[in-house]
Amino acid sequence: MPIRAYKRILLKLSGEVLAGKTGYGIDGTMLDYLAKEVQSVVELGTQVAIVIGGGNIFRGIHGERRGIPRASGDQIGMLATVMNSLALQETLRSFHIPTQIQSAIEIRSIVEPFIRQKALHYLEDGHVIIFAAGTGHPFFTTDTAAALRAIEINAEAILKATKVDGVYSADPVLDPTATRFEQITYFEVLQQRLKVMDLTAISLCMEHHVPIIVFNLNVAGNVKRIVLGETIGTLVNNEGKG
Ligand SMILES: Nc1ncnc2c1ncn2[C@@H]1O[C@H](COP(=O)(O)OP(=O)(O)O)[C@@H](O)[C@H]1O
Numbered sequence: 001m002p003i004r005a006y007k008r009i010l011l012k013l014s015g016e017v018l019a020g021k022t023g024y025g026i027d028g029t030m031l032d033y034l035a036k037e038v039q040s041v042v043e044l045g046t047q048v049a050i051v052i053g054g055g056n057i058f059r060g061i062h063g064e065r066r067g068i069p070r071a072s073g074d075q076i077g078m079l080a081t082v083m084n085s086l087a088l089q090e091t092l093r094s095f096h097i098p099t100q101i102q103s104a105i106e107i108r109s110i111v112e113p114f115i116r117q118k119a120l121h122y123l124e125d126g127h128v129i130i131f132a133a134g135t136g137h138p139f140f141t142t143d144t145a146a147a148l149r150a151i152e153i154n155a156e157a158i159l160k161a162t163k164v165d166g167v168y169s170a171d172p173v174l175d176p177t178a179t180r181f182e183q184i185t186y187f188e189v190l191q192q193r194l195k196v197m198d199l200t201a202i203s204l205c206m207e208h209h210v211p212i213i214v215f216n217l218n219v220a221g222n223v224k225r226i227v228l229g230e231t232i233g234t235l236v237n238n239e240g241k242g
């Protein structure tokens with residue numbers, strides 16, 4: 001078996017990634033693609049926790065335009081992450097990967113509530129665990145939920161999957177002259193307000209020394225490459241050189 005760089009990771013998937021090319025909702029081809037990426041590291045014996053966003057269905061901030069107060073809009077957004085989690089769970093199970101969901105909001109007839117000790121047991125038993133409903137609180141994001149859960153389960157790294165291949169000096173989607181960092185410190189990300197992840201999430205990771213690897217999910221095999229220690233994307237930690 002190849003040597004793994006990481007034994008326990010937290011994979012952060014944006015909701016948007018689930019929409020695939022359709023741009024909205026849940027795309028079956030994308031679910032299969034994600035399941036294969038996850039399978040490739042489960043096969044290495046890596047423990048995998050996943051936090052998934054809801055932006056493919058609803059973002060709280062956008063509700064305000066339709067007269068939905070932010071806190072209610074955020075609750076809709078959190079429920080969207082539960083829908084995405086269920087879709088991903090069923091796909092992972094169809095790939096024979098044992099998968100559990102734990103939700104930060106209690107919806108007991110559908111998914112288990114978040115119980116840290118139980119989550120740790122699932123991981124140790126080789127189950128993939130999906131943490132749904134973000135932090136359970138409005139005004140937060142699933143990036144912050146990813147940071148929080150990564151700390152709670154002692155994940156060795158957060159793998160932040162995006163459609164760009166790392167952290168840039170500016171949003172590369174908007175600024176073609178932006179340059180990519182191979183490594184950068186949390187402090188530099190905060191100081192330069194680089195919006196690849198929200199600042200609350202970065203601060204939590206900085207305080208608790210959780211490295212973040214920002215990488216392009218659209219390149220097949222990237223999750224496995226990272227777990228095997230290849231330098232992919234941008235590493236955010238305390239020692240980055242910028
Ligand atoms: N400095 C930056 N470096 C890299 N990406 C950035 C930067 N600033 C903004 N971004 C954007 O952040 C996105 C990554 O966040 P992600 O969670 O995937 O997207 P979203 O929050 O839109 O679902 C990238 O797709 C990119 O367009």
Ligand SMILES: O=c1ccn([C@@H]2O[C@H](COP(=O)(O)OP(=O)(O)O)[C@@H](O)[C@H]2O)c(=O)[nH]1
Nearest residue numbers: 015053054055059060074077134135141142
């Ligand atoms: O702890 C959380 C996490 C998410 N959300 C809501 O859920 C939506 C979807 O999450 P996010 O935008 O982080 O998803 P992504 O951008 O990763 O798809 C957000 O817009 C918020 O409205 C929230 O209120 N609290």
